[in-house]
Amino acid sequence: MSADSNTQxxxxxxxxxxxxxxxxxxxxxxxxxxxxxxxxxxxxxAEVVQAERFELVTMQGVRQAILSADTLGFAVTLLDAKxxxxxxxxxxxxxxVAVQTGRGREVAGLGFPQxxxxxx
Numbered sequence: 001m002s003a004d005s006n007t008q009x010x011x012x013x014x015x016x017x018x019x020x021x022x023x024x025x026x027x028x029x030x031x032x033x034x035x036x037x038x039x040x041x042x043x044x045x046a047e048v049v050q051a052e053r054f055e056l057v058t059m060q061g062v063r064q065a066i067l068s069a070d071t072l073g074f075a076v077t078l079l080d081a082k083x084x085x086x087x088x089x090x091x092x093x094x095x096x097v098a099v100q101t102g103r104g105r106e107v108a109g110l111g112f113p114q115x116x117x118x119x120x
Contacts, residue, residue, distance in 0.1 A: 018078075019108055022089040022099050025076045028056070029067045077102075 032054065053068035066077040073092030080086040085102035092098075099108040 015107055018087045019099055021078050022076065022087055025056075025065045025078055026089050029054075029065075029076045032056075032067065 053066055055063050056065040056067070057063050063079050063083055065079060066075075068075050068077065073090055075091075076089040077085050078087040078089075080102070087102060088098075088100040088104070090098045090100060094111070097110045098106045100106050
């Protein structure tokens, strides 16, 4: 295997791990949202729980992910060990789900096609 093949293989493996984490966080976020919605409804009351964002933390209080909504849509942001964004799963008003790097660059997407200029 050449050095380029090794580099590409390691990038693919890293991307697959990020996508798997994003899927796990998305499922967890969906379960959290469903739980909040179901526990917030008490019979006929019209109580609503609202927040700009939810943070998922460990037992020690270390942030692992952020569930938020902003002008670009709904997002689940994965955080690295230092608390910096390492990946983002975004769902917006276009019929599209995108996986982005911590810097906002899309690395995978599903749904409506989006035009990109590929540069490396």
